[in-house]
Amino acid sequence: MNKQRYTLNDVAQRAGVSYQTVSRVVNNHPSVAAATRARVQNIIQELGYHPNKVAQSLVANQSNTLAILTFAMSYYGPTQMVVNIERAAKELGYDLIFSNLQEPSYEELRKTLGSLSGRRVDGIISISPVVGVSYEEMVSLCGNTPLVQIDPQMGLEVPSVIVDQHYGSQLATEHLIQLGHERFAEISGPLNWFGAIARHQQWLATLQHAGLTPMMSVEGDWSAKSGYDAARRLLQADPGFTALAVGNDQMALGAIYALHEANLRVPDDISVVGFDDIPETAFFQPPLTTIRQDFSRLGAMGVKYLQELIENPDTPIQQHIIVPRLIVRQSATAAR
């Protein structure tokens, strides 16, 4: 239990060399005699010396730290992204500062980004799936700290990594159409989330494209409870639908429960498709047909892109797209 905290100088004195020599040893500079190096290294070991990264950061004016900003860590998607981003960041030698905003207000964001800027983080990765803060605002608050957005509004000319929600939603809806359904309902995610908007719009568009008319749509908040409530509202409004697209798997779970409660059978009476492919999904009753997003790939791409931006600020602005895919299980079947 080393009570003390040692410095370059402490090591240097004990080794009978100057602090600079120790610095060289620590940083593997070539021009230090083998004998000296060994001696110094022993003392470093012995003392348990670790270079003070704060001081290093000060002189280098960079911190080897990335910040990750999230808005709603309670959900499966964001959580997965965080974990995968951490993994990718560590592999590239970055530490991660983790900041979860309670609400996407400008004031909160200003405070947080100010603090991060003061901390001299090298780059920021923002999981910003929520309407409320514009990209321009974020950029101006970030100053010249590179910023990569995960899952922001599509079509924006900003560095980002995006799951093609439109395509995912299309996949889900087309699957239902191909099964011969004609009466479509939807439980969407909260419509201040870009992803929820995209999925909703594409549900509409895909139906329209097929010459079908959507019956109704109800908004949930991603939670199973809200899915349950939404399904009940749907049933009450018009129990005649046979195909139900749900914004995520948790809401689908709640919805299936509500359907079951109403003595409707899934998929025999009503076909359901979810979104996300959370691991539990295969054990729903029935196992849920859903859309899978590759979060690990997304995290890795986000961090890699951010690193490029850090090392070369002239890296062109890109929108890396992650393509989701349909996972067919048993919750959707041919229309009666």
Place this chain on the structure above:
Amino acid sequence: MNKQRYTLNDVAQRAGVSYQTVSRVVNNHPSVAAATRARVQNIIQELGYHPNKVAQSLVANQSNTLAILTFAMSYYGPTQMVVNIERAAKELGYDLIFSNLQEPSYEELRKTLGSLSGRRVDGIISISPVVGVSYEEMVSLCGNTPLVQIDPQMGLEVPSVIVDQHYGSQLATEHLIQLGHERFAEISGPLNWFGAIARHQQWLATLQHAGLTPMMSVEGDWSAKSGYDAARRLLQADPGFTALAVGNDQMALGAIYALHEANLRVPDDISVVGFDDIPETAFFQPPLTTIRQDFSRLGAMGVKYLQELIENPDTPIQQHIIVPRLIVRQSATAAR
């Protein structure tokens, strides 16, 4: 878009004062004339100046940063803890460095803690529910950085916040006993997790205490899939049990699915209780009777305790206990 990064001196020059005066303004020292203060503040605003926290940390020899160490962020419990700890930390003005270890090896840990120590984090909070690294090792690697453990082995004399897993398991098992069951099976979590061990042991102990003999127990890995597999193995070994205690809710979901597949009805044929009370649990079929742990309280307590330890290293070693409680839903009923 401020391309430059400003310093105290930049502000000072523009305001026609010395850097020290600016520093005073920034830190709200009283002894600066109102007029000067206003002038300086304007310029700060204008320039978008943020004090360099790296430099501040260097002189203060503390970073206002806490580190959180996790070992398995994929599960609901740890994730909840992280989010809640972040919230609590931010409320106390700390930033959070997030480190997820892929595996609890000594080498990984040494590297990570060394890096954190170099970063001069003020304290470390370790979610260490996994056997494999001893407390002594961790402490010695932490040097004199305060360390609070979340959910480590119970009974250890280390600063920690612990959910009383024994009690939770007892609650679950007693509930089943009171319902008149006599033939007990269990699906435990991975037995290199302290929590899983505690729950398993207490299941055994509670049955024994009631004069009942446990039939069998199978080990899962927390995932729904493993719960499904475990239940099938149980059924194959001896389908005669009527009460099933499961180590967490995800595995319970998988288990219920397996039971259902085997044409056994929950709870009519077999009663099931879970552990964790994840939000989806209320919409399982049937809604799951389970044990709730208050993660938000746990996070807050952990951070608060860590802060005490930071501010006063002589704070006595305590083990804060979080008491779980039974949430009765519909998956367990009276024995036939």
Place this chain on the structure above:
DNA sequence: ACGCTTTTTGTGAGCGTTCACATTTATTGT
């Protein structure tokens, strides 16, 4: 053994802050 190059080591300055003082300016009582 000499000056030459090359290797190895040491020195001074500075990164952006804060602290402990020293200094200047404003305020006040008589």
Place this chain on the structure above:
DNA sequence: ACAATAAATGTGAACGCTCACAAAAAGCGT
């Protein structure tokens, strides 16, 4: 209007490190 006091501001040093040099030690050809 004067010193005495209080308020406001400025200066030097330090935190632990890295950079750009300067200096010393070693190697080497003749």
